[in-house]
Amino acid sequence: MSNIAGKAYAMSVITPIRWYMTWINKLFFWVAQKRKSTLKGLITLSLIHYARWVIIGRKQFPHLHPDQPKEDLHYSYMLFFSNFNGSWDQYVDSFTFSIPSGLDLFWKWNVRYPRSVPLTPFHEYIRYNQIETTHYYSAYPLASANDIKAAKKVRQALLDFDDRCSDVSPEEFMKQYKGLLRNLQNDLGDMRPTPIVSMSAQQVEKRRRRDVRKEKERLAVLQEERKHA
Amino acid sequence: MPDKSGNAYALTILSPIKDGHLDEVAYADIVRRRLDNWNLLENSPMARVPQTYLCRYFVLNDVFTQSLAGTDVYGTWFDFLSIFSDRARRRALPREDHLKSKYLVFSCNFHGDLDAYLRGMWLAIGNEIRHAWEFCYAFDQVRSDDDFVTYMKKCQLTASLFFVGSTDDPLEEQLKSLYLKQEFGKFVIEHQGLAAVELQQAWREFVARVEPANVKGPSWSPGQYRLRQETI
Numbered sequence: 001m002s003n004i005a006g007k008a009y010a011m012s013v014i015t016p017i018r019w020y021m022t023w024i025n026k027l028f029f030w031v032a033q034k035r036k037s038t039l040k041g042l043i044t045l046s047l048i049h050y051a052r053w054v055i056i057g058r059k060q061f062p063h064l065h066p067d068q069p070k071e072d073l074h075y076s077y078m079l080f081f082s083n084f085n086g087s088w089d090q091y092v093d094s095f096t097f098s099i100p101s102g103l104d105l106f107w108k109w110n111v112r113y114p115r116s117v118p119l120t121p122f123h124e125y126i127r128y129n130q131i132e133t134t135h136y137y138s139a140y141p142l143a144s145a146n147d148i149k150a151a152k153k154v155r156q157a158l159l160d161f162d163d164r165c166s167d168v169s170p171e172e173f174m175k176q177y178k179g180l181l182r183n184l185q186n187d188l189g190d191m192r193p194t195p196i197v198s199m200s201a202q203q204v205e206k207r208r209r210r211d212v213r214k215e216k217e218r219l220a221v222l223q224e225e226r227k228h229a
Numbered sequence: 230m231p232d233k234s235g236n237a238y239a240l241t242i243l244s245p246i247k248d249g250h251l252d253e254v255a256y257a258d259i260v261r262r263r264l265d266n267w268n269l270l271e272n273s274p275m276a277r278v279p280q281t282y283l284c285r286y287f288v289l290n291d292v293f294t295q296s297l298a299g300t301d302v303y304g305t306w307f308d309f310l311s312i313f314s315d316r317a318r319r320r321a322l323p324r325e326d327h328l329k330s331k332y333l334v335f336s337c338n339f340h341g342d343l344d345a346y347l348r349g350m351w352l353a354i355g356n357e358i359r360h361a362w363e364f365c366y367a368f369d370q371v372r373s374d375d376d377f378v379t380y381m382k383k384c385q386l387t388a389s390l391f392f393v394g395s396t397d398d399p400l401e402e403q404l405k406s407l408y409l410k411q412e413f414g415k416f417v418i419e420h421q422g423l424a425a426v427e428l429q430q431a432w433r434e435f436v437a438r439v440e441p442a443n444v445k446g447p448s449w450s451p452g453q454y455r456l457r458q459e460t461i
Contacts, residue, residue, distance in 0.1 A: 002268060006454055010285045012336070014292060016326065029390035033231055039392060048394035049283060050338040052239045055389050061328070062243050062384045064367040069248075069329040077292060079241070079386075081336045083283045111323045112295040129293050131334075134264040135286040137273040141454040143407050145395045151406035152396055154413060158441045166433065170425035177428065181417065188414040191407070193454055204271060205455075 003133045006141020006193065008049060009091065010133045011082045013126060016075035019058045021109040025078065028105055029053060041099035047091065049083040049145045053106065078110060085144040092126055093119065142191045150187035157184055231388045237282070237397035238343060241386045242335040243289070244365040256364035257331040261288045263361055274357040276452030279349045280400050284337035286361070294325045333365055340399050344378055351377040400451060401444040408448045411456075412439050 003010045017025065032038045042048070058073040084091050095103055096116045103116040114121035140148065157180060165176045232239050246257045254262075264286045267273055275281050339346050351358060351374040358377070362368045371380045396403060416435050420428055440446035 005283070008283060010283075012285065012287065012334075014289070016292065016294070016323065026389055029231070033390050042392055043394070046394065048392065050237065050239065050395065051392045052241070052336075052388045053390045054241050054386050056243075056386055060386070061330075061332070062245060062386075064245060064365075064383055067247075068245050068366045071329055073292075073326045073328075074324040075292075075326055081239075081241070081285070083338065125295070128295050131287055131289065133285045133287050134261055135267045135273065136283075137275040137281065137285070137452065138283050139276070139281055139400055139451045140404065140407055140449065141452065142449075142456070147407065147410065148395045148403055151403070151410040152398065154410045155402075155406040155441060158409060158413060162436055162441065166436070170429050173429045173432070174425040177432070184413075188410065188417065190414055191411055192456065204269065208271070 002136055005136045005138035007085045007144045007147075008083050008136075008138045008141065009086070009088065010136045011080070011084065011088070011091070011126075012131045012133060013080040013129050014131060015078050015080075015107065015110040015113070015129045017055070017078050017110045019074075019076040022055050022057065022076045025055060025106070025109055029055075041102050045084075045094055045098055046146055046149075047085045047094065047144070049085075049148075051080070051082040051084075054079040054081075075111060078107075083138075085146075089123075092123060096122060142193055147189070147191055150189070154184055154187050231391055232343075234391045234393045235397035236340055236399075237391075237393045238339050238341065238346065239388045239391040240335070240337040240339065240343065240346070240381075241388060242333075242337075242381055242384045243386060244333040244335070244362060244368070244384045245330040246288070246333055247364050247366055248330065249364070251364075257288050257290065260333055260361060260364055264288075267357075272452045272454075274354045276450075277353045278346075279353065280340040280346060281451070282338045282340065282395075282400065282403075284335065284339075287334050289328070289332040289334050291328050291331075292326050294323055330366075333362065340397060343382075347378045347381050348374045399444075401448070404449040404451065405441075405444045405446075409439060409441055 042051075056077045056079065058071070058076045060076075061071045061073075063070055082091075096119055100116040104113075107113045107116075112125065114125050116122050143151070161176065161180050165173050168176070232241075246260055249256050251259060267286075275284055359371075362371075367383070368380065371377050398406075412435075416431075420431050423431065438447070
């Protein structure tokens with residue numbers, strides 16, 4: 001079980017919402033989806049890879065077979081899935097500090113939502129309604145969302161630079177190269193598997209190192225035996 | 230289409246799990262254990278599914294009922310009334326909901342079109358999918374990639390809002406860019422203070438090695454969590 005895949009953390013929250021109020025939430029979300037400028041606050045939280053809100057009507061849980069009992073619920077439910085960088089506290093707190101009113105607008109109609117300020121009741125609310133992830137996968141566990149955005153810029157800059165400067169004089173090359181570094185100076189951070197990829201990945205890595213060591217020892221014994229044979 | 234933002238797609242799947250037991254273990258617990266076992270592998274099976282950015286699996290056992298004090302506008306009123314009537318106090322509490330089925334939840338962010346993604350997923354890790362979904366209602370009807378696409382669409386929930394804070398480029402491009410960023414950072418450090426002629430020569434060698442335009446060439450592999458791939 002792990003909410004961590006390298007630099008990414010998986011947050012999954014399910015909260016009840018009065019079924020007769022879901023249309024208001026859906027309206028807010030629709031406006032936010034249509035007018036990206038309304039998500040400006042969210043964009044400033046550059047630690048988010050991807051996030052989504054899903055509202056399940058109380059009669060909309062998937063029903064696939066006559067043998068499956070139909071759900072009989074009082075409330076509709078809102079699912080919130082986020083993939084972000086950093087710790088749980090950093091994320092929840094940055095939400096509170098950056099977009100408290102936006103947060104209240106999205107969760108306002110959810111039962112027992114305490115508002116995003118003050119912090120402690122909000123922490124308790126999220127913790128209470130959060131579900132642990134059993135298996136979490138990231139295609140780039142060594143990278144944060146900012147690394148990915150920076151990498152896109154770096155690649156484009158390198159392609160342009162190579163097109164422009166591969167055949168110029170060495171002096172001109174040097175001048176352009178310095179310009180390239182000035183342009184990319186904020187995008188060249190090193191990526192490493194720190195502080196931890198995940199608890200399970202650490203175990204896998206430990207096991208792999210042990211296997212490599214044993215294999216080397218076995219090969220050394222074999223070579224020794226051959227020498228004496 | 231709220232599930233899509235640019236070329237990025239947010240897929241949300243809730244597959245109901247049958248209520249039953251195998252060797253005294255509930256089906257939902259077996260599903261959870263099988264998914265948990267993926268954590269012990271060298272890498273996730275999802276690393277083999279083309280265009281997957283990030284994804285998660287868990288079993289939703291039930292919904293939550295939080296009965297701590299909230300900012301319900303009638304809450305205080307009901308609390309006050311509870312001095313006179315216990316019924317009023319109980320009305321102030323949220324009603325308790327319970328699910329009748331447990332659900333396998335699969336939430337995924339990927340690049341491209343849903344049908345193509347699901348087909349690619351079935352072709353890449355069909356055995357793992359059969360293993361994970363074995364105890365879900367109606368999954369016994371799934372025998373091909375077409376069946377899988379149909380089944381998953383029946384389990385799909387539409388997102389109300391999807392936010393992309395990263396990029397929506399194809400995964401190969403993202404990985405190639407990350408590889409280049411890392412390699413170029415090293416190049417800059419290792420070639421400080423060189424004369425222009427030497428630097429230009431080193432640059433040509435660097436470009437020949439990293440092939441910036443070739444997304445299929447030297448790059449990071451999906452799910453790679455080490456900087457160097459050691460071999461036994």
